[in-house]
Amino acid sequence: MIKNISNLGDAALYCDFGTEVNKAINRNVINYFNNLRDSNFLGITNITPSYNKLVISFDLKITSFTKLKKQVENLELKKKNNSKNNLIKIPVCCTEEFALDIKRLQKLLKINEAKIYETFFSKNYYCYMTGFIAGMPFLGDMDKSLFAKRLETPRVKVPKNSIGITEQFCNIYTFESPGGWNIIGKTPVDIFDNKKNTEPNLINPGDTISFYPISKLEYEKKYE
Amino acid sequence: MKKNMNKNYFEVLRPGINSTFQDNGRNNFYHIGIPFSGAMDNRNFLLANTISNNGINNPVLEFAYQGPKLKYIGENISINVTGDVNFKIIRKNKNLEFSCYENIVLENNDCLDILSTNRSVYGYLSIGGTFEVDYYLNSCSTNTKAKIGANSGEKLEKGQIIQLKNIKKILPKNKIEYLNPKIENIRIIKGPHFDYFSKDAIDLFFSNEFNVTKLSDRMGIRLKGPKISNIKNTNIKSEGLVKGVIQITADGDPIIMLSDHGTIGGYPKIAVVISADYDKLVQIPPGSKIKFKEINLKDAETIFKLYEMETQNLISNIK
Numbered sequence: 416m417i418k419n420i421s422n423l424g425d426a427a428l429y430c431d432f433g434t435e436v437n438k439a440i441n442r443n444v445i446n447y448f449n450n451l452r453d454s455n456f457l458g459i460t461n462i463t464p465s466y467n468k469l470v471i472s473f474d475l476k477i478t479s480f481t482k483l484k485k486q487v488e489n490l491e492l493k494k495k496n497n498s499k500n501n502l503i504k505i506p507v508c509c510t511e512e513f514a515l516d517i518k519r520l521q522k523l524l525k526i527n528e529a530k531i532y533e534t535f536f537s538k539n540y541y542c543y544m545t546g547f548i549a550g551m552p553f554l555g556d557m558d559k560s561l562f563a564k565r566l567e568t569p570r571v572k573v574p575k576n577s578i579g580i581t582e583q584f585c586n587i588y589t590f591e592s593p594g595g596w597n598i599i600g601k602t603p604v605d606i607f608d609n610k611k612n613t614e615p616n617l618i619n620p621g622d623t624i625s626f627y628p629i630s631k632l633e634y635e636k637k638y639e
Numbered sequence: 640m641k642k643n644m645n646k647n648y649f650e651v652l653r654p655g656i657n658s659t660f661q662d663n664g665r666n667n668f669y670h671i672g673i674p675f676s677g678a679m680d681n682r683n684f685l686l687a688n689t690i691s692n693n694g695i696n697n698p699v700l701e702f703a704y705q706g707p708k709l710k711y712i713g714e715n716i717s718i719n720v721t722g723d724v725n726f727k728i729i730r731k732n733k734n735l736e737f738s739c740y741e742n743i744v745l746e747n748n749d750c751l752d753i754l755s756t757n758r759s760v761y762g763y764l765s766i767g768g769t770f771e772v773d774y775y776l777n778s779c780s781t782n783t784k785a786k787i788g789a790n791s792g793e794k795l796e797k798g799q800i801i802q803l804k805n806i807k808k809i810l811p812k813n814k815i816e817y818l819n820p821k822i823e824n825i826r827i828i829k830g831p832h833f834d835y836f837s838k839d840a841i842d843l844f845f846s847n848e849f850n851v852t853k854l855s856d857r858m859g860i861r862l863k864g865p866k867i868s869n870i871k872n873t874n875i876k877s878e879g880l881v882k883g884v885i886q887i888t889a890d891g892d893p894i895i896m897l898s899d900h901g902t903i904g905g906y907p908k909i910a911v912v913i914s915a916d917y918d919k920l921v922q923i924p925p926g927s928k929i930k931f932k933e934i935n936l937k938d939a940e941t942i943f944k945l946y947e948m949e950t951q952n953l954i955s956n957i958k
Contacts, residue, residue: 421831422828422936423830423831423881423884423908423911424828424830424881424883424884424911424912424913424914424939425828425911425913425914425936425939425940425943426881426914427881427911429831431831434876436876448670459667460666460667460675461666461667461668461669461670461675461881462667462669462670463669463670463878463879463880463902463903464670464879465876465877465878465879465903466876466877466878467876467878468876468878468879469879470669470878470879470880470881472669472881475914475940475943476947479940480936480940544670544877544903545670545671545672546669546670546671546672546879546901546902546903547672547877547901547902547903547904548672548784548785548901549671549672549673549784549785549787550671550672551672553877589672590784590785590786607671607672607785609775609785609786609787609792612775612776615671615776616671616672619671620670
């Protein structure tokens with residue numbers, strides 16, 4: 416449940432679901448998100464779910480903080496579970512030219528390359544949220560043995576489609592972008608397709624992701 | 640794009656620094672990482688379309704600092720420029736001067752040269768007709784980061800052709816008397832992480848001026864001033880942002896989120912700029928100083944109503 420609703424400026428609600436990062440809290444956030452999307456509350460312009468918060472922005476010409484807060488507090492939750500809980504399989508090529516930080520990780524984690532990948536590919540990951548840049552999924556949780564800090568100095572340009580890990584999370588850079596996550600490979604699949612006018616993003620909050628390794632040859636084939 | 644697909648078009652002789660097509664922006668895509676975008680200065684966008692007798696969501700050409708130089712080919716067309724903008728029309732080797740906020744007629748072979756915005760950032764070009772642009776997710780607004788919207792998600796480029804359609808008969812002047820306000824005091828409401836900062840840091844935040852740096856664009860304004868020190872944590876678990884949010888980075892510098900901002904962020908939010916001051920905020924150019932003033936939610940709502948009434952007044956006083 417929402418613990419507290421406060422105002423984020425004069426045109427947004429800041430809904431607090433707790434301070435921890437875990438699936439139970441995040442499922443709650445996404446459940447509210449899905450129900451709000453189906454609601455007909457006037458004036459809502461955007462709803463942004465994250466680990467444990469939900470930000471609802473609105474048009475101040477149409478509604479107000481007090482009015483919308485009351486509606487959200489009285490919202491009847493209809494969908495009990497996230498019905499679109501898809502499993503999406505993402506191929507990853509881990510050849511040296513794509514795995515920019517694998518050497519650093521071996522030193523940092525004191526595990527060899529083979530073991531890092533074996534551990535990484537053995538788990539399913541949950542999508543807590545997407546955003547920052549278009550379509551970028553924030554996935555968790557990593558196995559504890561792979562928890563690694565961000566780079567001290569972030570890269571100015573992380574190549575598009577790179578897979579990065581940091582702490583308990585991994586993500587996919589949907590565009591070339593600055594970033595400080597440890598890069599362990601690259602996928603030939605476009606996670607965000609800016610040619611598609613409906614559902615341009617492959618991964619949505621609440622989805623489950625599994626990664627599987629492919630060779631350079633398969634990577635190149637998929638790109639054709 | 641092929642030349643002469645249409646008989647009315649602009650040829651871009653100089654693209655300007657950051658010229659993009661914009662409309663009201665995209666709603667309801669923050670959750671997949673797509674920001675609102677849209678015209679930065681909403682009032683000037685609205686006035687531009689109103690003077691052109693266009694629908695309020697018609698695409699306009701937004702420019703920043705130095706605007707584009709455009710050669711016009713086609714039948715006579717009404718155009719207008721809004722903002723605090725210095726521009727001229729070159730007709731048969733003569734320079735003709737005009738004012739903003741009124742319709743002027745562009746003739747075949749005229750050259751519209753938008754030289755600069757004066758002590759401000761954004762200006763708008765609207766036409767009595769429609770720029771023929773691509774739409775993506777219900778908006779033509781160009782977002783150069785996600786490469787979406789009009790012009791394949793890119794700024795204007797030299798040599799390209801901008802096709803025009805639905806050209807209207809020459810419009811009345813539709814003149815509006817308007818002076819763009821220049822402000823230094825930006826009113827804010829406390830953010831959710833106000834208590835991440837010490838009493839001293841908060842005092843510094845409100846009592847000092849901050850410099851608007853050159854690292855400012857459609858995504859955000861970076862400020863430099865006294866360091867705002869954090870007593871809890873310089874990072875938070877990433878969460879949703881809205882335009883106008885002021886985050887304090889790990890270095891202690893404020894960044895204000897603007898229309899193309901990243902949809903989520905991991906720095907504490909000290910404050911949020913009130914909606915009524917947003918149009919004025921985006922027009923503050925690098926090199927200027929700004930100062931923050933705290934107000935409460937009720938007052939912010941009242942000030943916004945007044946701001947909207949003022950906009951409506953301007954529109955109803957068109958001559």
